[in-house]
Amino acid sequence: MTLILFNKPYGVLCQFTDEREGPPRPTLADFIKVPAVYAAGRLDTDSEGLLLLTDDGRLQARIADPRFKTPKTYLVQVEGEPDETALDSLRRGVKLKDGMTLPAEAERIDDPALWPRDPPVRFRKTVADCWIKLTIREGRNRQVRRMTAAVGHPTLRLVRWRIGEWSLDGLTQGEWREASPD
Template identity: 55%
Template structure:
């Protein structure tokens, strides 16, 4: 059996348990020993972060080879037109090479807690929300993809990783799931 923790990582919290600079960490929100994050979310990103006590499970979730789809809700500056959505769906060529095609669509603002501090509507009077699904995890990839198209990311929320969903978890809240290892296939005796 493996323990999997689904945490809604708040904005401006590190995806680690300690920090020598006094910044907020996972330890401020989750009191579980022997668990490690399966991947990470940047300090200025928020949303679903998975943690486990099972190294093999962490590897299956986080390693790029497994192409676990990750769903993001992204608030960007400006109005995203159909050409920009088509470019995201084809893949964007960044400095470190082309991205895989993303599933991309405009969405209504999701029903989520207000961020502290909130995105300033006076500085950013026109924004759009997108849902992006990617299956790779380059450093700050979603932010770089939207910026490349001229739409800087103002707020980034991971809503899902594979089959796991953020659901109704509020920032800082978590829930635990117990996962049972699949039974190994029975072996036929050799003749």
């Protein structure tokens, strides 16, 4: 059984081929040359960070299926400076168009020591920003971005740092390593 931890850069598709017409976009195949592995879950093209890949269908389901409620931790740069009311809303669950989210763990954090993003996040001199750490246990489409927007703080940069017990520790952008599936 193979399990790969990959630090996905911004702009890379979470698949091995790009079926879209037009100029080719970077895919997992540009970074990972291991046959017969597939992403366990997804990470949007405009998001960065931890992506797990495996050749084991059961492990893939355990990681990706929402009924297992695997915790996923994100470092999120948001517009503005969320107060305790906004963070408490995230902690209780946020009403989105597709229903209430499960309660999340949410806290403000110091700016993390991350790699530079290419292209860089567009900064506005008149609008403050800060970082929060957000842990969710479900995986709706663009959920973290929708949650932060729902509490009045749109996401500027999104980095998934941890899935269950696996994290990005020691992986620079675009790097991968094999890990124990246990």
